[in-house]
């Protein structure tokens with residue numbers, strides 16, 4: 126693998142206002158082009174710094190209507206500086222719909238409920254298209270030609286898809302529990318897949334060592350500071366789609382903690398640029414009962430995570446030792462938000478409730494968000510007219526084989542009387558909303 130330095134005079138530059146990498150803990154800073162992903166001094170993760178005055182000027186100069194409706198809409202606040210790398214990645218990613226959810230809202234007693242539908246993100250139907258687009262663009266900036274990742278599910282399909290489009294070889298490492306369709310999708314997209322006998326946290330640790338030994342960049346390990354920046358775009362888009370009125374609440378599922386912590390960073394940046402008043406927005410996170418280290422720490426108001434051994438049907442949330450967990454705790458508590466969790470039956474009931482009211486089929490991560498949203502609404506966490514945005518992070522078509530089967534009547538004769546009898550029988554059955562509400566009642 127040949128790696129070149131990021132900037133050469135002949136390359137055209139994006140409008141990125143990124144200036145440096147900075148340690149989350151000790152605040153030492155490093156050049157943006159330096160190939161590091163953890164602080165050499167203290168080992169903690171790195172954040173990206175920006176020149177916010179310059180970014181504010183750019184935003185005044187180039188109005189929203191003149192910007193592309195894709196992941197690069199807010200390119201000033203993204204870390205990719207090489208315009209040719211940016212042009213090769215993510216032209217159809219991001220900018221997912223913000224859907225007014227009147228029917229789900231009516232079920233939950235919320236009159237201003239919205240869904241940020243990242244289950245329709247491109248190209249791989251999950252929020253991970255935001256973060257992986259940054260990893261792949263960074264890899265191209267550095268002249269890389271191959272990439273690995275460790276994945277609970279959706280990172281893998283995003284890496285497989287982006288890598289194929291960029292002409293990069295992809296190697297996906299999965300832990301022992303995952304939704305099989307996701308691994309099959311990676312192979313269908315031409316990636317090489319390796320499942321290892323260990324949980325995500327164990328696989329993640331070994332992949333870090335593998336990256337160091339082989340020199341192969343891993344999308345969510347060695348490129349992590351860049352990867353994480355992609356998550357902010359969800360916050361930028363939500364606020365712009367609400368006509369620059371920040372919502373009162375955002376709720377999302379949390380696994381490693383990248384999305385929920387960078388929602389906070391994105392909101393802070395919009396406020397810094399005076400694009401919106403975002404300080405009052407609360408962030409709430411949802412986790413499965415069988416893997417809830419971040420929610421538990423938030424509820425106990427503890428600053429550090431106690432790792433757990435995941436046992437949940439929501440495989441994409443099965444991270445027991447979340448790398449960005451401490452950032453999530455800080456973000457949620459600073460903003461007056463909270464954490465909640467849901468059992469596996471409640472998670473699948475959340476999937477059903479969303480499906481039956483809004484026609485959106487999500488995976489267990491999205492079901493977790495809806496189940497916890499229901500609990501927070503039922504306990505009076507939101508005022509009835511608060512603006513609440515729930516982020517739907519993944520698509521249920523990828524996980525349908527893992528959902529509990531629903532009863533399906535035996536095949537009947539293709540004959541009028543038999544079919545009318547079958548129809549009458551179907552009409553006597555309860556609705557999906559009713560059965561979901563039954564499961565969610567606690």
Ligand SMILES: [Zn+2]
Nearest residue numbers: 148151164167
């Ligand atoms: Zn440090």
